[in-house]
Amino acid sequence: MRIVLTGPTGFLGSALARRWAADGHELLLLARPGSRTQRIDALLGESSTLSSSASSASSPSTTVRRIRLVRADGMEAAAQALRDFAPDAVVHTACAYGRAGETPLDVLDANLRLGTALLQAAAAVQGRSPVSFLNTGTVLSPEVSLYALSKTQFSAWGATLAGQQPERLRFIDLRLQQMYGAGDDRSKFTTHVIESCRRNEPRLALTAGEQRRDFIHIDDVVDAYDRVLAARDGFAAADAIEVGSGDAVRMRDFVELTRRLTGAATQLDFGAVPYRAHEAMLCVADTARLRGLGWVPRFDLEAGLRQTLAASSSPDTP
Template sequence: MPMQVLITGANGYLGSQLLFYFAKQFPEWHLHALFRQGAKLNRLDWVQDQCQLHSLDSDPALLADLIHQIKPDVIVHTACSYGRKHESAIDVLQANVVFGARLLDALLALKRPVTFLNTGSALEPKVSVYALTKSQFSDYGRMIGSQAEYLQFLNISLQHMYGAGDDESKFPTRMVRMLLNNLSEIELTEGLQRRDFIHIEDVASAYAFAIVHRDQFKKTESIDLGSGNAPTIREFVQLAKKLTGAASELKFGCIPMRPDEPALCIADTTRLNELGWAPQFTLESGLKQMIEQERTQ
């Protein structure tokens, strides 16, 4: 029987990119795409014939029925709320904690082996409601995974992904598009904070690697995912400006740093490297590809 792989938040950037990568690299997998009822599906246009689409409202009974019907071997959980679209703190809590808890509850009822690959956040919980709720669910999943007989809970602590076609609420996308539009001035912070930027194709390959090698991970484990390098924001923007050929004036220091802004975010990729995974993109090669693709969109 083909492996059943369910991706939540499949209409989002990460979920849709994972679907595309899995469909291309692992055609033997039976893919299921889960999204909220009424969600826009434009990102799934090119992969709809290679997966089964499932839309759900907030009824927990319907979610349990769907899980019972699919009987997934692997769930890749990417659904979340960043809180950037005027959602209340309660809405973010519901999306980032309650929905995931209901998923786990439905899986436990199956009483069969399943791997839950959770997309966590590398941000400190104090940074935002998003970061706090992501941390809370990661802790909850590890606790449930350690106690449940059939559940493996792997938490992907994901650093700053970037790639063409992402939402402009994300810093790399917003910056590249402003430079491609050759804005006369771009106001920025001092840009001294260091961030681990990882290209979306490297993210997708790492998720697939974790699925294929899931037997080599513990029953509950946290996996750092990033490039393992952390240039400053200033270096990222300056490189993007050079690669786009923009004449924009970069006005560093015009915007104050956010409260509790971490000085350094970087992944320890030792665990994945030891098992045989490594990123294929440098920051320059990844930005070059992103810029080329953004120019044509």
């Protein structure tokens, strides 16, 4: 399969790239010019050719790149690379959270305008089947942050555009819950807690921790995306599916479990940080549809945290 993957240097995107490269798919990895590639350097250093007979019966002796990284300088460059590649599917993981000094316009460009440019390019691809666009959506309410607002708006744009041209485009919104795993960004809540306890830091300032979240291990997320991609023809032109473990756990319990598993003496200062405005107190996925595709999670929370801690101690963790 020919797959365009955005955000390939990020935590989720790099994990998907490794899975699909191992499965033999032909990948076009779209990255920002300044993105650091340490998470995918091993892929880029591998032999990256395969006979085009896997994708074109007309010229079986020609070779094509199996994994190509394109540093797209702007939305039109990204859209043109997509059109030239003519994929079967686009998997969109690129985003801006607004936690790294991005302006509101930066967040809008990354989370709404870039995706819309790619949707438009995907709809222009000439093929017998519609291009499947798998979007990484959000479960957060739009009033929580500019990230949540822009991601929610893009999901609505994607559904509308696919509904207008179902013969050219299929839009599947994967509404992802609280993902965690070794090698994720320190700015994420889960990684911040895990690393603080793993390093036995003296104090960890927290909210009261009564929010309930659906924590899902990165390997289970990758399995879910792979199942949805394989079953894409069974989805409606504009569709959505929830991705999570199906269990709601108090953040307080997540933090206390992490401290217990690390053996840390870190003081957990619950209540030191106020809840953010419009804080969601319950987020949990309905996994019935995902399980109907044959997906079964490999990790409960304790097993996932144990795996994360073990992998985080490895020098090979990206």
